Amino acid sequence: MKRSIAAIVPHSFGSHDACADHEWCRFKLEKDYKRKSLPHCKDLADDFLKKDLEDLMGKYTTPAMCRKLAELQSTNSVENMNQLIARKAPKSMHFSGSESLDYRVSAAATQKNEGSSYICTVNETHKMTPGKVTAKRFQGIDRKRG
Ligand SMILES: [Zn+2]
Numbered sequence: 001m002k003r004s005i006a007a008i009v010p011h012s013f014g015s016h017d018a019c020a021d022h023e024w025c026r027f028k029l030e031k032d033y034k035r036k037s038l039p040h041c042k043d044l045a046d047d048f049l050k051k052d053l054e055d056l057m058g059k060y061t062t063p064a065m066c067r068k069l070a071e072l073q074s075t076n077s078v079e080n081m082n083q084l085i086a087r088k089a090p091k092s093m094h095f096s097g098s099e100s101l102d103y104r105v106s107a108a109a110t111q112k113n114e115g116s117s118y119i120c121t122v123n124e125t126h127k128m129t130p131g132k133v134t135a136k137r138f139q140g141i142d143r144k145r146g
Pocket residue numbers: 011015016019025026027028
């Protein structure tokens with residue numbers, strides 16, 4: 001896992017030496033492979049960005065963090081969180097161009113931590129009446145979720 005994480009930044013900047021053992025690098029399979037996820041299908045190039053990304057990703061290559069990440073990979077909790085985020089911010093919709101994504105991911109995290117009835121709390125905070133039907137519905141959902 002540590003080698004995979006350490007290969008991500010060099011891979012994004014066009015150096016695939018560290019990608020040798022990783023299936024996710026398409027460049028070693030297809031010589032003419034074009035990146036579809038980066039602007040103009042080109043590698044990242046900014047040295048300051050590279051340094052920042054290396055510093056950021058370095059936090060995830062420590063033995064303790066790799067152990068944590070390896071344990072999280074197989075938990076239902078992570079899958080559940082991913083589903084909550086996917087429901088509120090489907091990949092097919094482009095929410096990352098605005099603050100909408102932040103709000104949607106925050107709503108998913110709040111729902112995960114506090115249950116669906118968080119919506120009633122938000123409504124009350126903003127002096128809006130949640131409504132009896134809404135409150136009753138979320139109580140039922142949260143009870144099932146238990
Ligand atoms: Zn690569």
